[in-house]
Every structure is written in structure tokens, then in C-alpha cells.
Amino acid sequence: MSDFPLPPGAAIGVIGGGQLGRMLAxxxxxxxxxxxxxxxxxxxxxxxxxxxTIVAAYDDPEALKALAAIASVVTFEFENVPxxxxxxxxxxxxxxxPGPLALAxxxxxxxxxxxxNANGAPTVAFAAADSAETAVDAVTRIGAPCLxxxxxxxxxxKGQRWVEHAHDAAAAFEALGGVPVIVEAAADFVRELSVIxxxxxxxxxxxxxxxxxxxxxxxxxxxxxxxxxxxxMADQAERxxxxxxxxxxxxxxxxxxxxxxxxxxxxxxxxxxxxxxxxHWTQDGCGVDQFEQHxxxxxxxxxxxxxxxxxxxxxxxxxxxxxxxxxxxAEPETRLHLYGKRDAKxxxxxxxxxxxxxx
Amino acid sequence: MSDFPLPPGAAIGVIGGGQLGRMLAxxxxxxxxxxxxxxxxxxxxxxxxxxxTIVAAYDDPEALKALAAIASVVTFEFENVPxxxxxxxxxxxxxxxPGPLALAxxxxxxxxxxxxNANGAPTVAFAAADSAETAVDAVTRIGAPCLxxxxxxxxxxKGQRWVEHAHDAAAAFEALGGVPVIVEAAADFVRELSVIxxxxxxxxxxxxxxxxxxxxxxxxxxxxxxxxxxxxMADQAERxxxxxxxxxxxxxxxxxxxxxxxxxxxxxxxxxxxxxxxxHWTQDGCGVDQFEQHxxxxxxxxxxxxxxxxxxxxxxxxxxxxxxxxxxxAEPETRLHLYGKRDAKxxxxxxxxxxxxxx
Numbered sequence: 278m279s280d281f282p283l284p285p286g287a288a289i290g291v292i293g294g295g296q297l298g299r300m301l302a303x304x305x306x307x308x309x310x311x312x313x314x315x316x317x318x319x320x321x322x323x324x325x326x327x328x329x330t331i332v333a334a335y336d337d338p339e340a341l342k343a344l345a346a347i348a349s350v351v352t353f354e355f356e357n358v359p360x361x362x363x364x365x366x367x368x369x370x371x372x373x374x375p376g377p378l379a380l381a382x383x384x385x386x387x388x389x390x391x392x393x394n395a396n397g398a399p400t401v402a403f404a405a406a407d408s409a410e411t412a413v414d415a416v417t418r419i420g421a422p423c424l425x426x427x428x429x430x431x432x433x434x435k436g437q438r439w440v441e442h443a444h445d446a447a448a449a450f451e452a453l454g455g456v457p458v459i460v461e462a463a464a465d466f467v468r469e470l471s472v473i474x475x476x477x478x479x480x481x482x483x484x485x486x487x488x489x490x491x492x493x494x495x496x497x498x499x500x501x502x503x504x505x506x507x508x509x510m511a512d513q514a515e516r517x518x519x520x521x522x523x524x525x526x527x528x529x530x531x532x533x534x535x536x537x538x539x540x541x542x543x544x545x546x547x548x549x550x551x552x553x554x555x556x557h558w559t560q561d562g563c564g565v566d567q568f569e570q571h572x573x574x575x576x577x578x579x580x581x582x583x584x585x586x587x588x589x590x591x592x593x594x595x596x597x598x599x600x601x602x603x604x605x606x607a608e609p610e611t612r613l614h615l616y617g618k619r620d621a622k623x624x625x626x627x628x629x630x631x632x633x634x635x636x
Numbered sequence: 637m638s639d640f641p642l643p644p645g646a647a648i649g650v651i652g653g654g655q656l657g658r659m660l661a662x663x664x665x666x667x668x669x670x671x672x673x674x675x676x677x678x679x680x681x682x683x684x685x686x687x688x689t690i691v692a693a694y695d696d697p698e699a700l701k702a703l704a705a706i707a708s709v710v711t712f713e714f715e716n717v718p719x720x721x722x723x724x725x726x727x728x729x730x731x732x733x734p735g736p737l738a739l740a741x742x743x744x745x746x747x748x749x750x751x752x753n754a755n756g757a758p759t760v761a762f763a764a765a766d767s768a769e770t771a772v773d774a775v776t777r778i779g780a781p782c783l784x785x786x787x788x789x790x791x792x793x794k795g796q797r798w799v800e801h802a803h804d805a806a807a808a809f810e811a812l813g814g815v816p817v818i819v820e821a822a823a824d825f826v827r828e829l830s831v832i833x834x835x836x837x838x839x840x841x842x843x844x845x846x847x848x849x850x851x852x853x854x855x856x857x858x859x860x861x862x863x864x865x866x867x868x869m870a871d872q873a874e875r876x877x878x879x880x881x882x883x884x885x886x887x888x889x890x891x892x893x894x895x896x897x898x899x900x901x902x903x904x905x906x907x908x909x910x911x912x913x914x915x916h917w918t919q920d921g922c923g924v925d926q927f928e929q930h931x932x933x934x935x936x937x938x939x940x941x942x943x944x945x946x947x948x949x950x951x952x953x954x955x956x957x958x959x960x961x962x963x964x965x966a967e968p969e970t971r972l973h974l975y976g977k978r979d980a981k982x983x984x985x986x987x988x989x990x991x992x993x994x995x
Contacts, residue, residue: 282962282965284961285958285961285974285976285987286976286978299665302685303662303665303666303685306658306662306684306685306976307662307972307973307974308972308974309961309972309974309975309976309987310976311684311976324687325665325670325687326661326662326665326685326686326687327685328683328684328685561923564920564968564969564971564992565971573965578962578965579962579965579966581965581968582968582969586945586946586994587945599644602643602644602668603641603937606641606932606937606938606940607938609923609940609941610923610941612923612924613666613667613668614666615644615666615667615668616668617644617645617665617668617669617670619645628644628668633923635945
């Protein structure tokens with residue numbers, strides 16, 4: 278096992294070489310760390326700023342051996358890391374952070390909501406189903422219209438559909454592939470918020486100010502932070518974050534999506550055991566951003582300040598919206614964060630901008 | 637020749653793979669660029685965050701061919717780039733920025749001071765010498781005590797010595813290796829300041845606020861920025877920077893070291909045709925730092941904002957001072973920038989910290 282805190286010069290291993298991995302590598306570099314990636318795609322965004330990239334499947338045993346030979350700790354940029362990979366790394370004495378409990382909980386929407394409710398982090402009502410018949414029961418119990426999602430996988434609105442009537446439940450179940458699902462009550466929320474938080478190896482926690490998020494077609498378009506919230510709501514979010522982090526004995530940054538309800542209460546939509554798109558504003562809005570915070574946490578360093586120093590509007594650049602870079606480059610208040618992806622497929626996250634104003 | 641502005645995805649070539657190159661690579665990555673380095677040392681700080689590193693001498697023709705095959709433009713992290721390398725790149729249609737005139741002027745202290753005085757940027761009195769006899773003449777003319785420096789090479793106080801009396805001039809000349817020298821009058825300055833400025837491909841200029849610098853044994857220890865100066869002095873520094881930039885038909889960031897004299901006037905000590913240690917404060921004190929500004933300029937992008945958003949004290953970490961990283965990591969106001977160098981030799985620049993306070 279590695280001794281923590283890891284000194285500068287150590288290598289941070291990261292599973293997944295997309296834009297989140299790339300920004301983790303940039304943050305790690307600032308602190309003097311090397312980074313090493315495991316990523317099946319060649320020429321990935323992260324590979325171009327990393328010391329090493331092992332191009333292989335996430336669960337390739339030889340690749341994991343190579344990763345363990347270089348990295349002093351391993352983290353990841355996406356929650357669907359195979360449990361077998363984490364187990365193999367652990368067996369070789371390499372700690373994965375956040376740990377197996379956080380991953381297993383985040384990978385199964387039923388386990389996630391069960392955990393949340395058991396830890397004082399309220400969610401919408403939900404029910405599990407694993408057949409067309411139980412899907413009808415679940416929808417009847419929860420009440421249509423409601424949302425049916427696959428229990429595992431799915432992101433950016435994929436792997437889910439609205440069920441308008443109980444008699445559509447069986448068809449929805451089949452349309453989602455006949456795999457185990459969760460049925461969630463519709464949340465009659467007034468706003469979507471999120472909170473980015475972190476927990477260090479010493480159990481200390483640090484919580485960023487809330488962001489207000491705007492989605493389109495299930496994909497985050499825009500975040501504004503710090504969001505205008507009452508102190509009571511900020512406290513509520515901090516308490517929820519603290520409960521989740523301690524309940525999972527968590528190490529690293531977590532992104533928690535919240536629904537603000539009409540009565541001022543917060544429900545947890547879901548959490549991502551990693552840096553989160555709605556936390557990109559911290560790059561230009563806080564002294565220590567979510568990427569450096571995550572590296573600090575997994576390396577066993579003290580957490581950094583989460584105080585906002587500016588007001589930020591974060592805008593995702595999807596597909597050919599990246600072509601507007603000359604306009605954004607000319608805006609004095611705008612900071613560009615482009616991912617170097619070669620191919621601007623429709624809806625693909627190609628970069629983001631942060632428009633910065635004084636607080 | 638490349639078409640400017642370069643789009644994200646293009647590769648920026650950099651000659652020199654030390655910490656300045658590393659920080660240029662990190663800035664280039666944020667804008668979606670790849671970076672490719674030419675650097676003779678293996679495992680250089682920049683190589684660990686670059687897409688490609690060509691490990692070869694700076695003037696290796698095959699290496700320069702390889703660089704030209706990948707890079708859309710080439711820049712450098714140090715001023716002693718061989719003129720032959722720049723000429724070979726130009727012959728292959730690859731532009732080097734800043735250009736040959738800036739390099740040639742910066743590489744020869746006599747050419748530099750001659751250029752500065754001819755362009756309305758005053759310096760101390762100076763004289764050239766290329767023999768023991770002419771060195772005696774030069775010291776007699778300038779008046780001892782004065783500073784004798786090699787005309788070429790030398791940095792961080794190396795390649796120079798004080799001459800206390802005219803009769804020490806010949807010995808000093810020999811001690812400096814018997815190479816051509818410059819003799820400079822002692823500057824009776826009250827403060828050392830510097831100004832970081834940039835010029836884009838469109839001729840636009842942008843000037844950062846002044847920094848106040850403190851050296852020890854010829855090495856920068858500490859910069860404080862924005863320095864407290866009168867508006868008149870800030871204007872004077874801006875005018876000097878503008879004259880130098882236009883006189884050199886410059887593209888990129890320049891670091892200009894200044895002496896503040898008792899009468900409030902500014903003399904130019906020297907300029908570096910590159911990003912500069914005394915500009916590291918901009919990483920945490922300005923929206924667009926000197927590294928991104930340099931990449932913007934050489935890529936033909938519009939220059940970014942140089943407005944200070946915070947007060948910064950920059951401290952270089954030399955040699956084993958890097959071992960104090962746990963203390964700095966725990967300071968909420970401190971941002972770490974560590975270079976990942978393997979070996980903490982005495983006096984070696986291993987990293988720096990920026991202590992940030994509200995303006």
C-alpha cells in the first residue's frame with residue numbers, strides 16, 4: 278500500500294481518459310504529480326496531457342497490472358468502473374478512491390436511493406422491477422406519470438423514459454431492454470441544483486457553494502454558481518453532502534444533483550462518485566477547483582478552500598457549438614476549457630466556457 | 637505556413653522542456669491544443685504533460701524536421717535557442733514566435749541595450765569589450781564599481797561579476813572566460829520591478845500590472861503584484877513595453893525587468909522574450925495568465941484580459957524548500973505550482989507558490 282500523503286512526483290492513476298480525466302491530469306500536474314490513464318480509446322483527450330496511457334479495456338488484467346506498477350493510487354472519471362477491476366487493483370495493494378462501496382452504490386439506482394434514504398438524504402419515492410409484471414406493479418404503486426430507468430448504466434438522459442399511464446409500463450420495460458429497472462415518482466421541482474463536495478483521507482469535508490443547473494434533452498447546458506439560495510437551503514445541502522460522504526466512508530470529490538421543491542426542501546436526484554460537469558464553474562470561481570480538490574483528496578493532502586471568489590456562468594459547448602471558439606476567445610470575461618476531441622459529433626461535450634463576474 | 641488563428645486541436649511546438657514549457661503546455665491544453673516539445677533531457681517536466689516530446693539537441697536537424705512535421709507553430713521557453721534552429725524551421729515553413737529579431741536582440745546584451753536605447757527604453761550606461769585591454773577601457777569609461785557580464789548566455793546571476801576598480805577589469809574579463817563582455821554602470825535603484833506584456837499577431841498589445849521583485853544571490857525569490865506604483869509609473873512601464881514590442885515586431889509574451897530610480901524614472905535592466913518567472917503571479921491573480929496569453933498570441937488568437945483580480949505574493953521554492961509542500965498545501969490562501977522535477981539540487985527552481993489575497 279502507498280503511504281499517504283503522496284509526495285509530488287508520485288503518479289496518480291485514472292481509469293477513463295475523457296475530458297474529466299484530462300482536467301484531473303492538468304490539476305495533478307500543477308501539484309507536481311504525474312498521471313497515468315487506462316482508457317480503451319487511442320488518442321483520448323487525457324492521453325495528450327498524461328505521462329502514460331495504457332490503451333486497453335477497463336477490466337483487462339494485464340493493463341491493470343501495468344497501471345498498478347506505475348500508479349500510487351487509482352481513481353476514475355466515470356462511475357461504471359467494473360467492480361472486478363477495483364478488486365484486482367486492491368489485491369495488488371493499490372487503493373482505489375473513491376472506494377468500492379461508493380462505486381457499487383452509484384452503479385445501481387436502487388442501491389443508491391436506498392442508501393440515500395437510509396442516510397437522511399431524501400429522494401422521490403421509488404420502486405424496483407425486474408419483469409414486465411413487476412414493472413406494472415411498480416408504476417401502479419408509484420403513480421403515473423413517472424420515470425422508468427435502467428437500474429444500471431445510462432447517463433445524460435439515456436436509458437430512461439417517461440411512463441404516462443400504468444398500462445404503458447410493460448412496453449416501457451421492454452423498450453429499456455428488459456433489464457432490471459427503477460421506477461421513480463415525478464419530482465415537481467422548482468429548480469435543479471447541485472452541490473460539489475469532497476472528503477479527505479482524514480475524514481475532513483469541504484463543500485462548494487451550490488450551482489443552479491439547466492438541462493436540455495437530458496444534457497447539462499448551463500450552470501450558474503454560486504446559486505442564489507437561502508442560508509437555510511445551503512445548510513440543508515451541506516448536511517446532505519456530509520451524510521452521503523460519511524455514509525460511504527468516501528475519499529474524493531462527489532457531485533450531488535438536487536431538486537429544490539416548492540416548500541424549500543431538497544431531494545437528492547442522484548450522485549456521481551467523481552468530479553461533475555456542474556462543478557466546472559469552480560475552475561474559475563474558486564481558489565481550488567474540483568479537479569485539484571479530487572487529486573488532493575485521493576493523494577491524502579489537506580482539502581483546499583471551497584470559497585467562491587467570483588460569480589460564474591458555465592456553458593457546455595456541444596457538438597459543433599465548439600466552432601464558436603473565436604467569439605468566446607474574444608470575450609474578456611470568458612475562460613475557455615476545450616477538450617481537444619477530434620470529432621464534433623452532435624451532442625458531444627467538446628468543451629465549456631466559464632463567464633466570470635465579480636461576486 | 638500555417639493559417640492563423642490556429643484552431644483547437646492544432647499542436648503548439650515548444651523548444652525547451654523545463655517548468656516554463658510545462659506551464660505553457662498546461663495552458664495550451666486548456667485551449668484544446670496539443671503540445672510537442674524538443675528537449676535534450678529525457679523525463680523533462682514538460683514531457684510529462686505533452687502529447688509528444690522529441691528528445692534531442694535543440695539544433696538537431698532531424699529533430700527539427702520531426703518537430704515541423706507535427707507543430708503548426710513553434711515557440712520556446714528560453715532565449716538561447718540557436719539561430720540555426722529558427723532558420724531551419726522557417727525554411728520548412730514553420731513560423732517561430734517570438735521571431736528571429738527578438739531572439740537575436742535578447743541573446744546579445746550589447747544588441748539588447750542598443751535596441752532599447754534606440755527605441756526610447758532607457759537603460760544604464762554600458763560599453764562593450766572583447767579583450768582585456770578594451771575591458772579596462774570600458775570600465776574606466778563607465779566608472780567602477782560596475783557590472784561586467786558576458787554578452788551572451790548567463791542567467792540567474794551566472795556569467796557576471798562586479799568590478800570594484802578599473803585595475804580589476806582585466807582579471808574580471810579573464811574570469812568570465814575571455815569572451816566578449818558588456819560593462820554596465822551600477823544602477824542605484826530603489827526597487828526592482830518587472831512588467832509582463834504581450835503582443836498579438838494583429839499588433840494588439842496587453843500589459844499586466846507591475847510586479848515588485850526580490851532577488852537573492854541573483855535568483856528571483858519573491859514577487860508581489862500588483863506592485864504599489866503611481867499611475868504615472870504604470871504609464872511609463874506600459875509605454876516602455878509598447879515600444880519594445882513594436883520595435884521587435886513581437887508576437888508572444890515578454891518579461892521586462894525594470895529598475896525604479898529614486899527620481900521615479902524607470903530603466904530597463906533586460907527583457908526575456910518569453911514567459912517570465914516574475915509573471916507566475918498571473919496564474920492566480922489574473923483571468924488569463926501569462927502562459928495562456930503567450931499561447932493565445934503565438935496561435936493568433938485575441939489576447940486575453942490582463943486585469944488583476946487578486947493581490948498575489950509569489951514565492952519560488954528552491955532546492956529542498958520543495959519539502960515544505962505539506963505546509964503550503966495546508967494554507968487556505970496558497971496555490972501550489974510544482975514542476976515535478978526529480979532531483980532537488982541546491983538553488984534549483986522546484987516549484988512556486990502564489991499566496992492570494994483579495995485586492
